[in-house]
Amino acid sequence: MHLYTYTLIHIKMTPLYNLDKTQPRQPLPPFEPNPRLNDPALYEPSAALADAVNVALMLGQPLLVTGEPGTGKTELARHLAWYFDLGELIRLNVQTTSTAGDLFYSYDALAHFQYSQNQAEALSADELERRFVRYQALGKAIVSGSRRVVLLDEIDKAPRDLPNDLLAALENLEFYVPEIDKTYRAAPANRPVIVLTSNSEKNLPDPFLRRVVYFHITFPAADKLLKIVSAKVPGFAENKLQYLIGHFEDIRDDSSLKLQKKPATAELIQWAYLLQQSGFDPAKLERPKQMSATERQQLLGSYSVLAKTREDLRALRGRV
Numbered sequence: 001m002h003l004y005t006y007t008l009i010h011i012k013m014t015p016l017y018n019l020d021k022t023q024p025r026q027p028l029p030p031f032e033p034n035p036r037l038n039d040p041a042l043y044e045p046s047a048a049l050a051d052a053v054n055v056a057l058m059l060g061q062p063l064l065v066t067g068e069p070g071t072g073k074t075e076l077a078r079h080l081a082w083y084f085d086l087g088e089l090i091r092l093n094v095q096t097t098s099t100a101g102d103l104f105y106s107y108d109a110l111a112h113f114q115y116s117q118n119q120a121e122a123l124s125a126d127e128l129e130r131r132f133v134r135y136q137a138l139g140k141a142i143v144s145g146s147r148r149v150v151l152l153d154e155i156d157k158a159p160r161d162l163p164n165d166l167l168a169a170l171e172n173l174e175f176y177v178p179e180i181d182k183t184y185r186a187a188p189a190n191r192p193v194i195v196l197t198s199n200s201e202k203n204l205p206d207p208f209l210r211r212v213v214y215f216h217i218t219f220p221a222a223d224k225l226l227k228i229v230s231a232k233v234p235g236f237a238e239n240k241l242q243y244l245i246g247h248f249e250d251i252r253d254d255s256s257l258k259l260q261k262k263p264a265t266a267e268l269i270q271w272a273y274l275l276q277q278s279g280f281d282p283a284k285l286e287r288p289k290q291m292s293a294t295e296r297q298q299l300l301g302s303y304s305v306l307a308k309t310r311e312d313l314r315a316l317r318g319r320v
Contacts (some may be wrong), residue, residue: 003057004050004083034233034273042231043072043079046225052215053080059146059213062170062194063157069199069219070264076217077151077195084149086193091151092137095160100165104139104175105153108132112179114166125180132179139175141192142184149193156198220265222249228265233272236282244272244282251306257315263306271305278302288320296320 016028036042045053055075056063065073074091081089092103112132115123123131141148152269155163169175174185187190196212220228225245227237230238252262263271275282280298284291293297300317307313 002050002054004080006052024043033234035194036232036234036318037269037273038075038078039232040079040082044074044220044228044231045076045079046220046224048216049076049217052213056213057193060191062166062196062212064196064198064204064209064212065217066198066214067202068219068262068264070208070266071217071219072265073197073217074151074153075199077149080193084193086147086149087144087148088117089151090192091153093153094142094155094162096157096159097164098158100162100169103137103166103169104142106134107179108134109176113291125182129177129180129182133177138169138194142173142175142186142190143166145186145190147190147192149195152194152196152200155196156200156202156204160200160205163204166213167208170276174246219252222246225249225265225268229272232269233276234274234279236272239273240282243285244275247282247285248306248308251316251319254319256313259307259312259315267306271302274302274305291320302311 016026018026044271055061065076067073077091078089081087106301109132112128115131136144137150141150152166173188173191174183176183222242222245224240225248226238229241230236231243236244245268248263248268251257251259273299278298280295280302283297284295288296288299299320303313303316307316
């Protein structure tokens with residue numbers, strides 16, 4: 001039985017900031033985001049990724065997803081929360097200082113102390129909880145009393161003991177809050193759907209890896225990129241998008257550029273959206289030397305989306 005199956009389902013930009021000092025100042029209009037850019041319904045998983053999701057769900061194990069930044073690891077968790085109608089994604093960005101307790105709750109001891117100095121009457125456990133306890137990630141999911149999707153982002157940044165502590169917590173599905181002398185326990189039927197991501201900055205402990213379902217998101221091929229951009233940025237004809245995808249792949253594959261950070265799928269989507277808003281014709285990418293001065297400037301300016309360092313931006317602009 002497959003718990004998770006998936007079937008696929010403008011205007012020219014006017015500069016908001018104008019260097020022409022002869023023009024009068026203009027009020028900044030409200031920001032109007034493109035809702036499709038972050039629409040979880042438009043996430044494009046591969047068949048292999050869908051299989052890994054099903055294995056994790058049927059075994060009740062966390063799903064550990066690796067892959068280069070920008071390939072959709074975080075978006076997978078948001079997509080699953082949408083797909084199974086499990087409410088808003090609960091997310092925790094793991095830090096180098098994170099502990100197992102941080103996954104469940106935080107207690108504002110300083111605020112409690114300051115309150116105690118100014119108030120003679122002691123607070124009840126319920127009032128202490130309401131004022132000074134904040135539930136985090138797994139704690140929030142367990143306290144909710146319903147099934148939720150929890151994302152623990154960049155687990156490889158955590159101290160080495162935290163992944164193993166996490167496994168023990170998931171087996172028990174309970175935690176104790178000593179400040180209010182209360183234990184929370186989740187029913188087995190409400191086991192959280194746990195998605196962990198890693199950028200592989202350091203190795204994770206073997207006991208942890210033995211108890212998770214693992215999947216690596218490879219960078220999408222050209223045909224997959226075409227589907228992704230078509231869904232997220234409608235309006236370009238498919239033959240036009242092929243020029244854009246080709247140019248993007250040339251940038252990633254050009255070893256002479258020596259890019260410190262290759263642009264990923266997330267940057268491609270934003271770049272395509274920017275070019276569409278600017279009224280840029282992707283067919284011009286086939287022969288950049290034949291572009292007009294305006295078109296060349298549009299392209300050069302758009303590279304600020306693809307590059308993330310000064311050196312990479314210089315290298316990309318040097319190609320044109």
